[in-house]
Amino acid sequence: MIRLIALRELRSLYAMPSTWFVLAVLQFIFAWFFLARLEAFLEIQPQLAQLANPPGVTLTVAAPLFYTAALLLMMLVPMFTMRLIAEERRNQTLALLLSAPLSGRHIVLGKFAGLLCFLLILIVSLPLMLYTLALGTSLDHGLLLANCIGLLLLTASYVALGMYISALTTQPVIAAIGALAVLVGLWLADIGAAAADSPWHLLSPLHHFQNFNAGLLDGADVAFFVLFTTFFLLLTMKRLHNNRVYG
């Protein structure tokens, strides 16, 4: 059932021209940024070579590229999550799911998995692009893997949060703006807090991504993302149940 709903979500996404447009534009931005970083790296390479322990191509090209992707996804994920439940409610298709023999858990997890699969297709282009560098040089596979895992966990947390906000309203636009406000708010709180031990850092998903970005796989960061995602998925299930209670 979860698979069925996920597939339906994917099919609907691919049936819309706007999805393809966003995919194309995003690939273009990624590619542009990748090439710009590569060019900068080639320019400073002679100077880097003089250092005792120079940073490699993976750290100078891949890490910033992943960080840019993380920032872009923060802006972009709300555009996709806004539809998840708010639009079902507005188009009154939610009744189809609510009257079908499945629980709120199936609906929420199905939608979550569907959108995450879609974003995965989008993200997968990053390592593919980076692995073209392997033709001419050797890459730091560990750093790339940590970044991939980090970006995946980060995206999952964005989707969970966005879906919860989408479940709160009937208007997709409000869901998008709401999710964007929360995500940007968390990010600003993170970069705005001066003290290194400020609790605001702990709340921000992007802050926890920084360790992955530097190639550090920390259990605490993984736990944060898993808890963050689970928390909002559970809230969404609760909200969907309340839909039956309060109408």
Place this chain on the structure above:
Amino acid sequence: MRMHILGYIQLNLQLQPPLTLSNTTPEITLSARNLSRRFGSRQVIYDVTLELKRGEVLGLLGHNGAGKSTTLQMLTGCLLPDSGEIEICGFDLRKRSTLAKAHLGYLPETPPLYRELCVHDYLTFAARLRGVESSAVPAALTQTLQRCGLDSVRQKIISTLSKGYQQRVGIAQAIIHNPAVIVLDEPTVGLDPTQIRDIRTLIRELGEAHSVILSTHLLNEVESVCDRVEIMQHGRLIYGDSSVRMQHYGQVSGFIISLRHPPALSELEAIPGVSRVEQLSPEQFRVFHDQDDNPGSLLLSMAAQQGWQLEQLTPLRTTLEDVFVKITGDETVKTGEIR
């Protein structure tokens, strides 16, 4: 009160013979007991009790805002009742919701369509969602497309279809898994007359093997489709009976006469066979008589003899509109009195 109202009812269902379920006692597919529901401080449904048997089409009739859609939402699990129980094919909708909902097909007021999908994909999704095995989907799909007259549009994107076709797709998703109970919320709204006729034929057909409950504010829909009627007003079921009983009780015998030189009311009442006379206008009367004792010919001859100059004699026919207005009107007066 029921008996009093029944006297005024006449339903034109002669064309449809009452369903014969002679060998087996009709199985109850849906039962709802004492449902009530409030939205905030406003109570919208009061103590609604419904029962539906296999092979029965039940019409839920009422004004706009009477609580029909809310009741149907509760029956399909889209809304939880504040109190009361719902059972579908013996499964409690709250406690064993998955089992109960597997026997349910629901078309809400707005058909729940994913407009970006094509008809074929959408119905496949609906079938799988309702628990049809993937191996059985093609057969179910073919049958449903054919039943709802959607064969020609199966590859079209739903958003490009006309409203009538979209409504049909909505009905198709409700019946594709062959459910025991089909709940249709205003299924013919916004359709053209031919489509309405097709959909009604389809509903009649469905009503033979399944139980159908449909809400409507169209009285002729009830006349042409339903076996049984429940009338809802202000969140209460104020009247309910089978159309067969209605027909039985609904023989109102009488006629309307217009006389250019009418006699006194008492003179008309004195005619043998006449039970009651109401004066509608100075020249127009409504004459009631017993069913087996028609004073029509006597009245004609008397009119000729006494020079009343008969202009019109029309047999009395109570339309469903009259009955509906009468029932809902009576109830308003009653509740008004209580207050």
